[in-house]
Amino acid sequence: MDANESVLCGEVQVHGDLVAAVQRNLPDEEELFDLAELFKIFGDSTRIKILTVLFEHEVCVCDIAEILGMTQSAISHQLRIIKQARLVKSRREGKTIFYSLSDDHVKSILGMAKEHLEEEK
Numbered sequence: 370m371d372a373n374e375s376v377l378c379g380e381v382q383v384h385g386d387l388v389a390a391v392q393r394n395l396p397d398e399e400e401l402f403d404l405a406e407l408f409k410i411f412g413d414s415t416r417i418k419i420l421t422v423l424f425e426h427e428v429c430v431c432d433i434a435e436i437l438g439m440t441q442s443a444i445s446h447q448l449r450i451i452k453q454a455r456l457v458k459s460r461r462e463g464k465t466i467f468y469s470l471s472d473d474h475v476k477s478i479l480g481m482a483k484e485h486l487e488e489e490k
Contacts, residue, residue, distance in 0.1 A: 407454060420451065426469075430444050
């Protein structure tokens with residue numbers, strides 16, 4: 370669609386069957402809110418950087434801080450937010466906690482977003 374192209378219908382005509390079918394399949398307000406909250410997590414470049422690191426390998430806070438050139442405190446703060454959203458999981462090995470992506474869904478979301486951006490080039 371051209372930026373100057375109108376987004377209004379050329380003729381006002383509601384397609385009742387289509388509207389009803391779509392309305393039946395719309396998520397409820399709580400689910401829409403949860404989806405919006407999840408996408409807010411992806412809306413921060415620092416969190417995306419951390420997720421991208423974890424896409425490559427399971428690592429500890431020290432490693433993430435070194436890779437991204439950030440403080441451990443800043444990484445820990447962002448990891449807490451990401452973990453609350455269930456996008457990462459952790460495991461303890463002695464005194465060290467290692468972080469990784471929670472599951473393949475997170476990898477898929479990141480991978481699909483990257484593919485989408487590359488399509489536009």
